[in-house]
Every structure is written in C-alpha cells, then in structure tokens.
Amino acid sequence: MALYITDECINCDVCEPECPNDAIYPGAEIYEIEAALCTECIGHYETPQCVEICPVECILVDPQHPESHAQLLDKYHALSAPQPASAPTTTTVISSV
Numbered sequence: 001m002a003l004y005i006t007d008e009c010i011n012c013d014v015c016e017p018e019c020p021n022d023a024i025y026p027g028a029e030i031y032e033i034e035a036a037l038c039t040e041c042i043g044h045y046e047t048p049q050c051v052e053i054c055p056v057e058c059i060l061v062d063p064q065h066p067e068s069h070a071q072l073l074d075k076y077h078a079l080s081a082p083q084p085a086s087a088p089t090t091t092t093v094i095s096s097v
C-alpha cells in the first residue's frame with residue numbers, strides 16, 4: 001500500500017528529501033504523499049524511509065490504496081524505467097569537410 005501523512009504532521013520537512021521516489025510534497029497545510037509514486041520504498045530500501053525519520057510517527061499505511069508487495073515492486077520498476085523525452089531528441093549533425 002502507499003502511505004499517507006496524518007494531520008499530526010508538524011511540517012518539519014525532514015521526510016521530503018528522504019523519499020527515493022519524490023512522492024512527498026508540501027500540501028496546503030501539511031506534507032502529503034502522492035500515492036501513485038509511493039512504493040513503501042520497495043526496490044530502494046528495506047523499510048519506508050519517511051516512516052523511519054518522521055519524529056512524530058504520523059506516516060501510516062493508506063487503506064485506500066491497497067497494494068501487494070508484488071504490485072509495489074511492479075510500481076518501482078515502472079517508475080525506474082526510462083521516461084520518454086518530452087521534447088524531440090533528434091539531433092542534426094552537420095559535418096564539415
């Protein structure tokens with residue numbers, strides 16, 4: 001499952017840089033987790049890094065996003081795959097003699 005941050009968050013900022021998937025961002029009032037990007041750190045670490053570092057233990061498993069270990073691993077592989085370039089990548093090489 002993805003994780004979510006409860007309203008006990010004190011906006012201490014320490015979890016955001018720890019996330020290997022850039023899933024954590026400052027929301028309107030507290031930090032939030034983009035469920036589509038959270039793999040519970042599977043593929044990167046043994047344990048969820050945000051949970052490890054949060055000083056007030058306000059990061060919990062989100063029952064609204066049930067995912068098995070295999071699904072989280074698939075998500076990790078999808079997120080790790082090379083992303084298509086957003087701009088044309090054709091390079092014209094002009095050779096001079």
Ligand code: SF4
Nearest residue numbers: 019038040041048050
């Ligand atoms: S569990 Fe891992 S991937 Fe998910 S939000 Fe926390 S640090 Fe990011």
Ligand code: SF4
Nearest residue numbers: 009010012013015054
């Ligand atoms: S580490 Fe915990 S308290 Fe700090 S910003 Fe993240 S969720 Fe909030």
